[in-house]
Amino acid sequence: MAVTPWGPDFGRLARQDPELAGIILSELDRVAGGLQLIAAENFTSPAVLAALASPLANKYAEGYPGARHHGGCEVVDIAERTAQDRAKALFGASHANVQPHSGSSAVLAAYAALLRPGDTVLAMALPHGGHLTHGSPANFSGRWFHFIGYGVDPVTGLIDYEQLRGLARVHRPKAVVCGSISYPRHPDYAAFRAVADEVGAYLIADAAHPIGLVAGKAAPSPVPYADVVCATTHKVLRGPRGGMLLCGAELAERVDRAVFPFTQGGAQMHTVAAKAVAFGEAATPAFAAYARQVVANARTLAGGLAAEGLTVVTGGTDTHMITVDVSPLGLDGRAAKARCAAAGIILDTCALASATEPGGCVRGVRLGSAAVTTQGMGEGEMERIGALLAIALREEQSAPTTRGVRAEVRELAAAFPPCAR
Numbered sequence: 001m002a003v004t005p006w007g008p009d010f011g012r013l014a015r016q017d018p019e020l021a022g023i024i025l026s027e028l029d030r031v032a033g034g035l036q037l038i039a040a041e042n043f044t045s046p047a048v049l050a051a052l053a054s055p056l057a058n059k060y061a062e063g064y065p066g067a068r069h070h071g072g073c074e075v076v077d078i079a080e081r082t083a084q085d086r087a088k089a090l091f092g093a094s095h096a097n098v099q100p101h102s103g104s105s106a107v108l109a110a111y112a113a114l115l116r117p118g119d120t121v122l123a124m125a126l127p128h129g130g131h132l133t134h135g136s137p138a139n140f141s142g143r144w145f146h147f148i149g150y151g152v153d154p155v156t157g158l159i160d161y162e163q164l165r166g167l168a169r170v171h172r173p174k175a176v177v178c179g180s181i182s183y184p185r186h187p188d189y190a191a192f193r194a195v196a197d198e199v200g201a202y203l204i205a206d207a208a209h210p211i212g213l214v215a216g217k218a219a220p221s222p223v224p225y226a227d228v229v230c231a232t233t234h235k236v237l238r239g240p241r242g243g244m245l246l247c248g249a250e251l252a253e254r255v256d257r258a259v260f261p262f263t264q265g266g267a268q269m270h271t272v273a274a275k276a277v278a279f280g281e282a283a284t285p286a287f288a289a290y291a292r293q294v295v296a297n298a299r300t301l302a303g304g305l306a307a308e309g310l311t312v313v314t315g316g317t318d319t320h321m322i323t324v325d326v327s328p329l330g331l332d333g334r335a336a337k338a339r340c341a342a343a344g345i346i347l348d349t350c351a352l353a354s355a356t357e358p359g360g361c362v363r364g365v366r367l368g369s370a371a372v373t374t375q376g377m378g379e380g381e382m383e384r385i386g387a388l389l390a391i392a393l394r395e396e397q398s399a400p401t402t403r404g405v406r407a408e409v410r411e412l413a414a415a416f417p418p419c420a421r
């Protein structure tokens with residue numbers, strides 16, 4: 001049986017439910033046999049997994065520490081206060097809500113705290129890198145609010161702050177949202193704040209992606225600028241799947257009531273405890289070194305891809321994320337993703353706005369360095385991955401070189417087990 005990163009209890013599961021154990025082991029094999037470059041993924045530590053699998057999973061705890069609907073919450077109250085205190089200290093925030101079940105739940109709660117249905121919100125347009133919760137018609141956000149989309153300059157790929165300011169002046173939004181699923185550069189939080197102030201809008205930072213780099217002091221923090229910061233805990237931050245909200249004391253009550261009872265029921269206390277573990281890990285010098293390495297690795301990979309002649313959007317990255325325009329290769333994002341997957345390199349497609357094709361078409365792929373860095377890979381491995389990616393993107397799946405790439409990918413992955421050390 002494969003060695004699992006989450007300890008001896010797996011043996012019990014395997015005996016009781018071999019079918020499910022087999023499925024879990026297959027996923028472990030899938031992950032261990034390839035390179036995981038999905039920018040939103042990471043490998044949590046065994047300590048985070050242990051908290052997730054703890055008896056706190058059994059506890060019902062509607063409400064907040066000291067003010068619960070359910071009895072018997074005295075212990076989980078301590079866990080939640082610990083998570084709140086660690087989050088506040090880590091991000092220098094006056095208030096932290098650690099209950100959102102996901103990043104989307106955190107964004108929903110931020111809107112619920114600050115907006116009324118029908119309000120106008122200015123956020124990054126989806127074809128330029130906005131998230132579903134930034135106004136997609138398929139999402140609650142697009143149905144309940146009036147979203148106006150700002151974008152990136154089609155040539156540089158950088159946020160067009162002049163356009164942002166112009167749209168804010170015309171549409172007078174109630175909130176400006178700063179955050180993206182694919183923007184590889186640091187947002188200028190001061191510029192966003194200035195635009196919001198000019199039109200009397202709230203500034204909501206959806207820092208789902210950069211929050212882990214912020215924790216490791218490898219990226220600027222939105223906390224001093226935004227009224228509310230929404231985040232996920234499972235990307236670079238390396239915690240359990242979940243969300244978080246940070247804000248000043250004056251909005252604390254509104255934010256808390258927007259999470260519970262407005263948009264959620266009982267908190268998931270095992271996840272809250274696992275968030276506390278992750279915040280504790282993220283406060284260490286080792287995590288700061290990890291965050292710096294994530295950025296160094298992404299920069300090296302971006303440089304390698306550019307040297308291979310690929311079109312790296314914005315010319316590089318400040319973060320864990322890289323986006324590549326694959327259209328010069330005669331591919332769309334989906335075909336590129338499939339070619340890479342055949343070679344064992346797992347990445348996402350992403351929409352790119354350009355001068356010739358104004359959004360909506362998936363011409364890009366998005367890569368991230370968080371997971372491979374957790375595995376212990378460094379710049380040398382990133383150079384190798386860049387070269388392998390370039391071959392995988394250029395060759396048909398059945399070509400002999402792709403089989404060669406697959407074997408090299410397997411060899412590289414085998415040397416770096418998929419878990420936090």
Ligand SMILES: Cc1ncc(COP(=O)(O)O)c(C=O)c1O
Nearest residue numbers: 040102103104131180181206208
């Ligand atoms: C910018 C942004 N906001 C929100 C989310 C939503 O997070 P979740 O998938 O946990 O709901 C994501 C997820 O990738 C994201 O990138």
